Amino acid sequence: MSENQWPVWEVFIQATPGIPHKHAGNVHATDAEMALQNARDLYGRRNEGINMWVVPATAITASTPEDQGSFFDPANDKPYRHPTFYKIPDGVKYL
């Protein structure tokens, strides 16, 4: 069965103008147009956004669980890397 599965595409949706696309999930499809339509039917029917990307899952290079330590842990004891010491103006919504 699994060898008959269509390729997987990752779906990203932009909720409003100016903010980044967010990962919404994935779909099976034989081509990009079908992936976009399937994504619309699965993730776009409830007013989720204004723009959609589909990306072949095979095009994504991911870090491995073994990378977690060297990639992320060093940040734990460096609170100055987090911009929590700044005052954010009231008008800024998406920071």
Next chain:
Amino acid sequence: MQNNTLEYVLRLGDSSIIIGHRLSQLCGHGPVLEEDIATTNIALDFIGLGTNLLDYAADLQGNGATADTLAFMRGERHYKNLLITELPNGDFAFTTVRQFLFDVYQLYLYEGLTRSNDERLRNIALKSYKEIQYHVRHTAAWMLRLGDGTTESHERMQTALNELWAYTGEFFAADAVDSELLTNGVAPDLSAVHSKWLTHVSDIITQATLTLPTSTFAQSGSREGKHSEHLGFLLAEMQYLPRMYPDAKW
């Protein structure tokens, strides 16, 4: 005038309800999960449009009629849906070609209805037009994929196209109701809808490497409530619950 508007709205509403019910029968039977969801979504769009139209028809009719009584308490001889909408789903090629031919027809018909003089009909059309555009995009993509696919998919698509072609003549056969509503600016000109439909459909059929059927034989009868043997079975299933339990609420 009022009676002709009622008749016209019933025809539109019945076609939407019946093709929506047909498609809903594929729920849980799609070739892949994603297509199953897409098909069911489209079925819901049709049933939603049909409900809006039958709501309007019920108001025109009066005498306590509702969209529900129109949908569930009329027999096949009183249904005015186009014959193509009641045909069984067949294989996926047949469903795809049926939907494609009907979706493109709806596209240009409802494009015209968005400019109707009848305010309520115009608003219903405006609400559904974007959904209809999406339906065409969905089925046209499958036409290309399967028509220009494998030898088997190509053959199945051509067979379905040849069989379904006879049901498209009825789309454009204007009678006295259509003529009067056209004169009053309520309904679009079916001959204009026909030429746009033919251009669009021919273009996709050619791109899909399929052959446009040359047969001009056209099935007819839905305007007089004369249907294929399939509608009775469809209505029996669709109407069973409300007829068996008329007071059921949920």
